[in-house]
Amino acid sequence: MSELMPLFLFIGVVAVLLLGYPVALSxxxxxxxxxxxxxxxxxxxxxxxxxxxxxxxxxxxxxxxxAVPLFVFMGVMLERSRIAEHLLDTMAMLFGSVRGGLGISVTLVGMLLAASTGIVGATVVTMGLLSLPVMLRRNYDPAVAAGTICASGTLGQIIPPSIVLVLLGDVLSSAYQQAQLEMGVWSPDTVSVGDLFVGALVPGLLLVGLYLLYQVGLAVVRPQAVPAIPAEERPAGRGELARRVVSVLLPPLLLVVAVLGSILGGLATPTEAASVGAVGAMVLAAARRQLSLTILREVVRQTATVTSMVFLIFIGAAIFSLVFRGFHGDDLVTEFLTGLPGGVVGAVAVVMLVMFLLGFILDFIEITFVVVPIVGPVLLAMGLDPVWLGVMIALNLQTSFLTPPFGFSLFYLRGVAPPGVGTAQIYRGVLPYILIQLAMLAMLALWPALATWLPGLIYG
Known part of the structure; x- marks a missing residue:
């Protein structure tokens, strides 16, 4: 019976969470x-x-x-400065003359917000409040509109600088060192947050490209579902539109380039780049006359709340991890994964499936702090690349957060959607994007170089 205690412990935690108790305390x-x-x-x-x-x-x-509180501060400050609202209006004017243009605008703005904030919940809620009423007013199919917003909002899981990647980088670094000790080898090489940021760039941008390709195809196959903006509602001259695009798009784009460029160029660590992003977000807010003592107080309070939640969960996860190991749960996991048919392929498939299912009831923070330290050392000891594994986990959780009936992104949008948009329409709208996500996961599994090529090129 004692050898089953790790399993009972895991089941007990899930049961307590389902009863509605706080995650860290559970x-x-x-x-x-x-x-x-x-x-x-x-x-x-x-x-x-x-x-x-x-x-x-x-x-x-x-x-x-x-970097966690700094990136959270950056995202909340950008949200309060109404940059998302101006971006959406401008991109809609830029692409609104073609069918599906509004959906393309939402996807591109979602990508920029993901690269600016890295917070999925904030992005989905913001896009839902701003773009869903506009899309419905333009006679977009409600399912298509809801699916596009949910999918675009979850890009914050994979597009750097992602909070998921920051936490995964720290956890996988410890797991990699533990795996080396278990294998009886040691090298100074490890996995960093910067490695994951660089490794996630190509898969993230490729995923955005697949989203856009689907929307272009939808405009061809079902043009009535994604109508263009009427000509009388577009800007009168191209010069006016060009000035608006430059004034609205350029500042947040420069901020993203400053944050990611300093990391890619080796000029700053992710933590230092996060501080650049936090200061840059305040500068943008001040330039738009959206920075006041009241707004700053709200941003700091929300940042402190989110950061406290993350670190309190870390304390609870640390206690769980120590007790789990005290019951020799790590040995149980190692025996199980190494004994699966198919070797490392079978082990990765099972771990990804378990994480996908856990994504229905646990947020990415709990999965990162609880599950990854348990399975990470075992998988890395099998010879997997830590950057590839981290990107796979982030993309897998992103897919889980989109999948009915328990996807977190669906709940976020459901909470802010107008009464005319039903839950069934939201579920139906995300299905094509789930298929795209699964295709991206399969591509990354078949061609790991999608995640490892760029870090190898930059860091040698």
């Missing part, structure tokens, strides 16, 4: 309850928990994780 509380029961039965050594203070101190002193 992880830590359930783990401590199992630890007490295990100690009473002689199945758990409480000395495992002695490592907890060192782990938490390591989190506090980890410079990489400072």
């Amino acid at each position: 992880l830590g509380g359930t783990a401590l309850a199992f630890a007490l029961a295990g100690e009473a039965l002689g199945w758990f050594d409480p000395s495992f928990l002695e490592a907890l203070p060192n782990r938490l101190y390591g989190v506090i002193t980890n410079e990489t994780l400072i």
Whole structure:
């Protein structure tokens, strides 16, 4: 019975989460309850928990994780400065003369917001509030409009600078070092957040291209579902439109280039680049006369709330991880994955399927902090590239967040959608994008160089 305790612990945590209790307290509380029961039965050594203070101190002193509040601040400040609203209006005018142009605009703005904020929930809600009423007013099919917004909003999972990639970079770095120790080898090489940012660029942009290709095809096959904006509602002259595009599109684009360019060029670490992004977002807000003490107070408060949630979950996940290992759960996982038919291919397929299903009930933070430290060392010890694995996980979770009936993005949009847009229409609208996501996952699995080529080119 003692060898099944890790499985019971995992099931217990999921059950407590389904009852609606906070994630961090569910992880830590359930783990401590199992630890007490295990100690009473002689199945758990409480000395495992002695490592907890060192782990938490390591989190506090980890410079990489400072990027989390900085990127959150950057995203919230851009949201408050109404940049998304101006971007959407301008892109709609630019592409509105063609069928499907409004959907293309939403996708491109979603990509820019993803590269600017890295926060999926904020992007989906913002795009839902701004673009869904406009698309419905232009006689867009409600399912098509809802699906486009959900899919574009989730690009924040894979387009750098993504909070998912920041957290994955830190966790996978520890997993990679542990895998090396288990293999009895050591090298100074490790995986960094910058590696994941660079590795996610090609798959992320390719995914955006597939989205746009689908929308162009939809405009050809079903033109009535994606009508063009009437001529009388477009700008009168090309000069006016050009000035508007430059004034609205250029500032956030320069901010994204400054953040990602400093990382790609080796001029700054992701943490330093995040500070550049935070200051740049304040400059943009001030330039639009949207920066005030009230707005700054709201942004700081929301940043502190999100950051506190992330680190509280990390504490709960650290307790869970230590108790899980105290019950020899890591040995159980290793035996299970290495014993699967198909070797490393079978192990990756099972892990991706489990993460996909967990994405229905857990946010990416919990999966990153709880699941990845357990399976990461095993998969990396099998010889997988950590950058490829990190991008696969991010893309897999992005697909999970889009998939009915429990996808998080669907819930975000459902909460802000007008009464005329039903849940069934949202589900129907995301199905083509789910197929695109699965195709992208298959391409990345078949051609790992999509994620590893650019980091190898830049970092040698």
